Amino acid sequence: NERAIGAIRLEENAAVIKLLLRDFEESASDWLWETNAELELLPVSLRLAQVARRPVESFSGVFPAALLGETMESARPGSALERLHRAIAERSPFRDVVIPVLVAGEERFWSLTGKPILDKHGRFAGYHGVGSDITGQRRQQEQIAFLARHDSLTRLANRVLFSETLHQACDDCEATGIALLCLDLDNFKTVNDTLGHATGDAVLVAVAERIRGCVREFDLAARLGGDEFAVIIVTEEIDEALQVAKRIIERIARPFHFDGQLVQIGVSAGVTMAPGDGNTPAILLKNADLALYRAKTDGRGVARLYDPEMDERVQGRRILQAALRRAVAAGEFVLHYQPVIDLTTGLISGAEALIRWQHPERGLLPPGEFIAIAEETGLIVEIGEWVLREACAAAAAWPVPVSIAVNLSPLQLREPQLVATVLEVLQSTGLDPARLELEIVESVMLDHTEQTEEALWSLHEGGVRIALDDFGTGYSSLSYLRRFPFDKVKIDRSFIRDLGYEKDDSSIILAIIGLAERMNMVVTAEGVENNEQAALLISYGCGQAQGFLFHRPLPADVFVQVLSRPGPHSLPAQGTSAAAE
Ligand code: C2E
Numbered sequence: 136n137e138r139a140i141g142a143i144r145l146e147e148n149a150a151v152i153k154l155l156l157r158d159f160e161e162s163a164s165d166w167l168w169e170t171n172a173e174l175e176l177l178p179v180s181l182r183l184a185q186v187a188r189r190p191v192e193s194f195s196g197v198f199p200a201a202l203l204g205e206t207m208e209s210a211r212p213g214s215a216l217e218r219l220h221r222a223i224a225e226r227s228p229f230r231d232v233v234i235p236v237l238v239a240g241e242e243r244f245w246s247l248t249g250k251p252i253l254d255k256h257g258r259f260a261g262y263h264g265v266g267s268d269i270t271g272q273r274r275q276q277e278q279i280a281f282l283a284r285h286d287s288l289t290r291l292a293n294r295v296l297f298s299e300t301l302h303q304a305c306d307d308c309e310a311t312g313i314a315l316l317c318l319d320l321d322n323f324k325t326v327n328d329t330l331g332h333a334t335g336d337a338v339l340v341a342v343a344e345r346i347r348g349c350v351r352e353f354d355l356a357a358r359l360g361g362d363e364f365a366v367i368i369v370t371e372e373i374d375e376a377l378q379v380a381k382r383i384i385e386r387i388a389r390p391f392h393f394d395g396q397l398v399q400i401g402v403s404a405g406v407t408m409a410p411g412d413g414n415t416p417a418i419l420l421k422n423a424d425l426a427l428y429r430a431k432t433d434g435r436g437v438a439r440l441y442d443p444e445m446d447e448r449v450q451g452r453r454i455l456q457a458a459l460r461r462a463v464a465a466g467e468f469v470l471h472y473q474p475v476i477d478l479t480t481g482l483i484s485g486a487e488a489l490i491r492w493q494h495p496e497r498g499l500l501p502p503g504e505f506i507a508i509a510e511e512t513g514l515i516v517e518i519g520e521w522v523l524r525e526a527c528a529a530a531a532a533w534p535v536p537v538s539i540a541v542n543l544s545p546l547q548l549r550e551p552q553l554v555a556t557v558l559e560v561l562q563s564t565g566l567d568p569a570r571l572e573l574e575i576v577e578s579v580m581l582d583h584t585e586q587t588e589e590a591l592w593s594l595h596e597g598g599v600r601i602a603l604d605d606f607g608t609g610y611s612s613l614s615y616l617r618r619f620p621f622d623k624v625k626i627d628r629s630f631i632r633d634l635g636y637e638k639d640d641s642s643i644i645l646a647i648i649g650l651a652e653r654m655n656m657v658v659t660a661e662g663v664e665n666n667e668q669a670a671l672l673i674s675y676g677c678g679q680a681q682g683f684l685f686h687r688p689l690p691a692d693v694f695v696q697v698l699s700r701p702g703p704h705s706l707p708a709q710g711t712s713a714a715a716e
């Protein structure tokens with residue numbers, strides 16, 4: 136008989152029970168209870184009355200109601216109370232059933248264990264059991280559970296809770312749509328590095344607080360690690376999701392104050408919708424990530440919505456990446472040379488080497504299609520070395536010893552080997568170092584390290600000339616010109632394009648030319664396409680120009696022919712316009 140197995144034999148165990156009773160009565164919150172065959176509660180101990188905060192007399196009536204007093208939950212299906220009732224109805228034992236009860240107006244948790252008692256005829260004689268108040272334990276468990284699922288610094292949900300919630304939300308997303316926002320702070324590393332980790336932590340806490348303030352209680356804000364956050368918003372409306380993202384961006388952009396210090400930080404957001412864009416956590420996270428990446432490349436501090444076309448772009452890039460690796464090995468690159476014209480003499484003063492990729496299927500690709508990927512993958516270092524060697528070797532064989540300009544990627548400047556490589560190439564090709572000009576962009580100066588500065592100085596001392604390329608784009612600070620003795624500044628073609636239309640561009644060009652003169656730098660105007668631009672540049676006293684007006688970038692052999700041709704280019708006279716040509 137099943138029931139008999141769990142039952143306590145009354146006579147045999149009376150002594151043991153007495154012992155246990157003493158034990159329990161002495162421990163803080165455990166107590167024993169007993170009923171008769173009619174389930175009426177027998178007089179309870181003082182201990183229980185204390186724990187329950189009600190008089191001993193109030194414990195009269197039928198078990199379990201008489202014992203529990205006011206409970207916090209009804210005996211609805213699946214509840215602990217219902218399980219208890221069922222066990223009692225069957226007169227079967229029960230173990231560690233946790234019931235939320237109300238003690239003096241406060242919610243507490245009681246755990247009950249009970250066994251049926253059988254008399255000597257094997258008939259049910261009542262229940263005998265133990266109860267304990269496990270509220271403290273429960274709270275501790277809750278605390279532990281909370282900590283396991285929340286970020287200890289910001290108290291936002293952590294990866295564990297985020298991922299649970301996202302899985303759940305995906306399972307339900309056909310019924311209830313959601314939006315997933317992935318957020319990444321802009322320039323957080325700089326804050327951390329310059330103001331210290333304590334301030335960095337304070338920023339994260341404050342940022343979390345602002346994010347929390349932008350979402351509703353049934354949405355979930357999480358910190359996924361570092362300066363990455365995510366929000367799950369219950370909504371089917373794209374506009375609403377974007378609005379939340381914008382609100383977060385706008386709030387976080389407001390300055391923070393820490394110990395009298397003003398800290399400003401931005402955040403970028405990627406947004407994706409479920410089920411519209413996908414219905415699994417993996418897909419949604421990938422989508423939001425792609426959108427976030429786009430937000431970052433679109434200038435940060437903005438929100439971008441996922442678009443399937445983003446996948447295609449990534450796919451396309453991946454294919455290109457693999458092809459680029461093969462191209463390096465297969466030697467599919469060629470150099471074209473664009474002549475640089477001396478505006479005082481009309482003679483070719485040099486050429487800029489510009490790379491092209493002879494793609495087996497897609498034909499001749501311009502650098503805009505692959506340099507960025509070569510930089511991302513680090514292949515630019517290898518490609519850059521090839522360009523340098525090829526250009527120097529070609530220039531060494533030119534009929535006229537004009538200069539050769541080679542573009543250097545910022546990544547190449549971070550290579551410790553760079554100076555050694557350049558010197559070795561000059562040596563092995565026999566090119567006069569004074570004929571080599573290395574073009575670097577402003578961003579090199581922006582996040583320069585001691586090492587890049589040292590490299591520039593070593594090259595300078597080796598007799599190689601250094602030019603600042605694309606001047607005027609990006610950060611365009613004249614202070615770079617003071618930090619390093621550049622031999623040349625190349626004014627970006629965006630300034631040349633509007634020459635004659637935009638007054639401001641003229642004054643910027645004049646300022647650069649004036650400064651360059653004082654600092655002994657040559658100025659080259661890029662992208663000169665018509666006579667009017669050339670005439671204006673000549674009138675401003677600009678030294679050199681490069682552009683389609685004179686020559687497009689030319690294949691190596693064509694450039695040598697052009698260079699061999701005697702005589703200067705005819706330059707427009709000052710003040711003439713393109714129409715008057
Ligand atoms: P960049 O250094 O500013 O090179 C000048 C670009 O302007 C070239 O484009 C050239 O074809 C174009 N250009 C010249 N004159 C005109 C003009 O009158 N009008 C217009 N609209 N454009 C003109 P390209 O060859 O497509 O090169 C683009 C960029 O790719 C270069 O800009 C440079 O940043 C990069 N690049 C090219 N070759 C190399 C290389 O060997 N290594 C590295 N790291 N970057 C390279």
Ligand code: CA
Pocket residue numbers: 487542574604
């Ligand atoms: Ca250049």
Ligand code: CA
Pocket residue numbers: 604605625627661
């Ligand atoms: Ca340029």
